Amino acid sequence: MKRLVGKPVHDPEVQELANKYLQASLKYVGEEAMHAFGKLEDEEIEDFQSMMASPYTEEEEKWLDRVIEYYMIQNGMYNLNSNQHNGK
Template sequence: SKEIADKIYNKSDEENLSLDKEFINLAREVKRLVGKPVHDPEVQELVNKHVQASLKYVGEEAMHAFRKLEDEEIEDFQSMMASPYTEEEEKWLDQVIEYYMVQNGMYNPNQHNGK
């Protein structure tokens, strides 16, 4: 919605700079930890920070709206955003985030696949 888009894109320069720094630090940590098991405590702490930063950036309302999107719509949205990660890092991070979300009751893969 326009309201959600406004919340995402109408941030002050100071907010944007702070969020940019936070995401740069997170990207460095992803690159350092890539390949470690998804259940590793250090990896799960990283993904917790990543989720919290994402919530701060887009807001909880937008996160709920993203959950309702179809896979194709999510891929279209992600293709509009530049990523600091290689394809291997993206795949690993997707697995880590999915594990985190399942462990925290935020996602049920069986329900998502229509089972």
């Protein structure tokens, strides 16, 4: 991941990373938990994230968030018009 940070979110290699990241996340925490996380408000997400150590810098995490959001939009998993928790 660190090698790809800063590349455009639509780069095929970056999107392959997003796919692998989401698949690993689903396998690790389970699909039900992932859906529950998607319904949390920003403050709840920040509280949850603060309890977990991250191997990424703040900049890397922001980039990864953009990558995952783009991936989910492109794959019909996320609708900006109905998303309430990111203010869009």
